[in-house]
Amino acid sequence: MEKKNDSLVTEFILLGIPHTEGLETILFVLFLPFYACTLLGNLSILVAVLSSTCLHTPMYFFLGNLSVFDMSFSSVTCPKMLLYLMGLSPIISYKACVSQLFFFHFLGSIECFLYTVMAYDRFTAICYPLRYTVIMNPRICLALAVGTWLLGCIHSSILTLLTFILPYCGPNEVDHFFCDIPALLPLACADTSLAQKVSFTNVGLVSLICCLLILVSYTRITISILSISSTEGHHRAFSTCSAHLIAILCAYGPIITVYLQPTPNPMLETVVQILMNLVGPMLNPLIYTLRNKEVKTALKKILHRTNYVSES
Numbered sequence: 001m002e003k004k005n006d007s008l009v010t011e012f013i014l015l016g017i018p019h020t021e022g023l024e025t026i027l028f029v030l031f032l033p034f035y036a037c038t039l040l041g042n043l044s045i046l047v048a049v050l051s052s053t054c055l056h057t058p059m060y061f062f063l064g065n066l067s068v069f070d071m072s073f074s075s076v077t078c079p080k081m082l083l084y085l086m087g088l089s090p091i092i093s094y095k096a097c098v099s100q101l102f103f104f105h106f107l108g109s110i111e112c113f114l115y116t117v118m119a120y121d122r123f124t125a126i127c128y129p130l131r132y133t134v135i136m137n138p139r140i141c142l143a144l145a146v147g148t149w150l151l152g153c154i155h156s157s158i159l160t161l162l163t164f165i166l167p168y169c170g171p172n173e174v175d176h177f178f179c180d181i182p183a184l185l186p187l188a189c190a191d192t193s194l195a196q197k198v199s200f201t202n203v204g205l206v207s208l209i210c211c212l213l214i215l216v217s218y219t220r221i222t223i224s225i226l227s228i229s230s231t232e233g234h235h236r237a238f239s240t241c242s243a244h245l246i247a248i249l250c251a252y253g254p255i256i257t258v259y260l261q262p263t264p265n266p267m268l269e270t271v272v273q274i275l276m277n278l279v280g281p282m283l284n285p286l287i288y289t290l291r292n293k294e295v296k297t298a299l300k301k302i303l304h305r306t307n308y309v310s311e312s
Helices: 026-050 058-085 094-127 129-135 138-164 180-188 193-226 231-259 266-290 293-311
Strands: 011-013 091-093
Touching: 011 094, 026 058, 026 231, 026 266, 026 293, 058 094, 058 138, 058 266, 058 293, 091 094, 094 129, 094 138, 094 180, 094 193, 094 231, 138 193, 180 193, 231 266
Parallel strands: none
Antiparallel strands: 011 091
């Protein structure tokens, strides 16, 4: 075989979901609706945010960004997994494997940063309501969004470089349904201790810093809410933040379980990764639409407009 990136391996074989031999058709029928709902739900949120002028605020600007990232995040791994479950080739080229790992961590880290920015947005709205439009002006919102992209790119580039600078001489069977660091490093024919330590530290630091910033924001938010005298004010403030908190728990739970456990459990990792790739991105539209009257109203207007056009 021709050498490629100091490696004899030019392609990898994804072994898929462990202990599911013979269940491929059932899993395909189960997972396809999840992926379809993820795309449809997040696309609906994005269309609502773009088309409704009442949603042209910082909060919904970041929610629209989150919808884009959720659709993209699921699309990094799910199509290949669904094709494998249909009985098509489980082989993935070396370059495609590099791309899959890069974009998985790129989009995943952007989502973490975006949740942190959204917490800051809620903190500003509740703690400094009179200065909110000045602090969260369009230029600042754009800078925060671009900043999440840049930080995600740096974070993912480090992890991807450390993983694929190692030589892969064979075997080339990845015991997972997509290319990820814990599944690839055991295949490297060189010392992986540096890559393991840096990836553990990198993912751990990003998650920890984001969690701390979110915790600080919501501590200040809670103090401000408790100082509100009216019960209606309490309810409105808590309802504004509850959807974001639920989404954060759904996002950070899998990250902590997969990447920060001292002794990796392949089966547990696979189950959690499926939840993170399929269920989490699908839940975000439900979380935000079911608890948000403005988004529901915007979606109803779009549906009414669509029905009117189709009837006419």
